[in-house]
Amino acid sequence: QAYKVQCPNSDVPRWMFCVGIVITSPLSAALSSLYVKRYFNATTKTATLNITKMIFEEMSRRIEELDWMEAGTRQQAKYKLSRMGQHIGYPDEFMDKKSIEDFYKGLKINKNNFFEAMG
Known part of the structure; x- marks a missing residue:
């Protein structure tokens, strides 16, 4: 109706x-x-969160190794990365x-x- x-x-x-x-x-x-x-299910969510955690860790490592980036910019990039949230699956x-x-x-x-x- x-x-x-x-x-x-x-x-x-x-x-x-x-x-x-x-x-x-x-x-x-x-x-x-x-x-x-x-x-x-919680198993899939946990596995996905672990994968994204590894991606964040690798991104942080790569930022640290960038020789063309100034130290202050590198620090800001790592800070921004640390503040990024993960919205995986469901609350x-x-x-x-x-x-x-x-x-x-x-x-x-x-x-x-x-x-x-x-x-």
Whole structure:
């Protein structure tokens, strides 16, 4: 019904409209948690984090060996490298049921109006 109201003459497929609602909804963390628990595992995430750690270490080593780079620039490059974050897979909280429950403890859902909760 919401699709017909919001997209009466749209070329956007209904499934794409629905996905858009889900990923921008207040329930996206809970849905993401369910997805991650089903399709990802900690072993793969750990292996990937280890690979990226080795890449960072190698980049740091190579920066140190650059003879054309001035010492101050080299120091800034290594500092910048040390400040780079790794965003691999999913936040750890997605695997922790209590974290998800705590995140939603104040959420009120009207069981008679699902789309109200999604907006």
